[in-house]
Amino acid sequence: MSEARTAGDLVPTGTETALSRPAPAEADTTLVVVTGLSGGGRSTVARALENVGFYVVDNLPQALMLDMAELAFKAGGAARRTAMVLDVRSRAFSTDLAGAIRELRERGFQPRVVFVDADDEVLIRRFESVRRSHPLQGDGRLADGIAVERALLEEARDQADVIIDTSHLNVNQLRRRVEELFGGEDARRLRITVLSFGFKYGLPPDADFVMDARFLPNPYWVPELREHTGREEPVSAYVLGQEGADAFVAGYADLVNATTAGFEREGKRYLTVAVGCTGGKHRSVAIAEELAARLRQSGIAANAQHRDLGRE
Numbered sequence: 001m002s003e004a005r006t007a008g009d010l011v012p013t014g015t016e017t018a019l020s021r022p023a024p025a026e027a028d029t030t031l032v033v034v035t036g037l038s039g040g041g042r043s044t045v046a047r048a049l050e051n052v053g054f055y056v057v058d059n060l061p062q063a064l065m066l067d068m069a070e071l072a073f074k075a076g077g078a079a080r081r082t083a084m085v086l087d088v089r090s091r092a093f094s095t096d097l098a099g100a101i102r103e104l105r106e107r108g109f110q111p112r113v114v115f116v117d118a119d120d121e122v123l124i125r126r127f128e129s130v131r132r133s134h135p136l137q138g139d140g141r142l143a144d145g146i147a148v149e150r151a152l153l154e155e156a157r158d159q160a161d162v163i164i165d166t167s168h169l170n171v172n173q174l175r176r177r178v179e180e181l182f183g184g185e186d187a188r189r190l191r192i193t194v195l196s197f198g199f200k201y202g203l204p205p206d207a208d209f210v211m212d213a214r215f216l217p218n219p220y221w222v223p224e225l226r227e228h229t230g231r232e233e234p235v236s237a238y239v240l241g242q243e244g245a246d247a248f249v250a251g252y253a254d255l256v257n258a259t260t261a262g263f264e265r266e267g268k269r270y271l272t273v274a275v276g277c278t279g280g281k282h283r284s285v286a287i288a289e290e291l292a293a294r295l296r297q298s299g300i301a302a303n304a305q306h307r308d309l310g311r312e
Contacts, residue, residue, distance in 0.1 A: 029080050031069055031104065031112065032084070034116065035085075035086045035116070036114075036164075037118060038146075041164070044174050045116055045164070047175070048178035049182060051175070051183075054182070056082075057083070066103050066104055068084055069107070069109050088149060097156045098156065118166045164177060177193075192260075192302040192303075193305055194289075195274045196280055201280065204307060206272050209256070210274045211275045212277075213287050218277070219282040229281055231306075256295060
């Protein structure tokens with residue numbers, strides 16, 4: 001069973017320096033570094049990682065990341081799956097997250113960096129709903145604090161293995177996303193999220209591929225299908241039975257299959273294939289479910305998620 005700790009709970013052992021210790025093998029330790037914008041959902045990500053067996057260390061100063069990684073390696077057992085959560089308080093000790101991650105890699109670790117993001121408007125609403133000020137706003141506005149933090153974290157976002165945009169995710173959806181990414185299967189295998197969305201709500205900012213299903217007839221204009229979703233058989237059968245639908249799905253399945261090995265060689269572990277229609281209820285949902293199923297049949301770890309389902 002995993003156990004959360006704060007940085008204050010870490011007790012140095014012995015006088016051995018980092019440079020004198022043998023470099024651990026990558027296969028021996030799984031490290032996840034969680035960072036991102038305040039209000040983006042880091043705490044929810046931390047709890048979800050605990051749910052899948054990670055030892056979670058919250059508010060860890062960046063200067064202690066290597067020490068924590070080597071403590072985890074030495075401890076073995078459950079600590080071999082360790083997550084380090086860094087927030088704005090961590091930067092009181094150091095702002096060089098890129099350097100800290102580089103040092104981990106030089107010592108033989110392969111940390112997976114998760115960046116939690118959200119739209120400015122969403123972050124402002126979240127802070128206002130709990131009547132909290134942003135830790136970096138000082139005497140300015142909430143928007144000022146968010147802008148400062150976004151600038152500070154720009155390099156960390158560029159380095160991230162996976163970016164989770166939580167603008168349209170509730171707590172349960174975010175938890176499920178993390179559990180799907182890090183639970184059960186080999187954490188080094190490429191995982192693909194096929195994400196349905198509605199164009200009228202905006203493009204998913206974390207999409208690697210974007211598919212447009214609006215060329216297909218819209219079930220919204222079929223009275224008996226309007227209130228149903230693409231996850232239900234009548235709508236799915238209608239969408240997938242349209243001329244060009246099967247070729248569309250098959251073509252993208254072939255594209256993803258053709259690029260998977262290359263992405264894995266380049267060290268990419270998480271891929272988001274976004275499928276859009278007008279409102280994210282019918283066509284994109286049916287296509288996303290079918291594409292994810294076909295990818296799984298090819299031996300690829302894929303799951304379907306639906307960003308805008310239920311928003312109408």
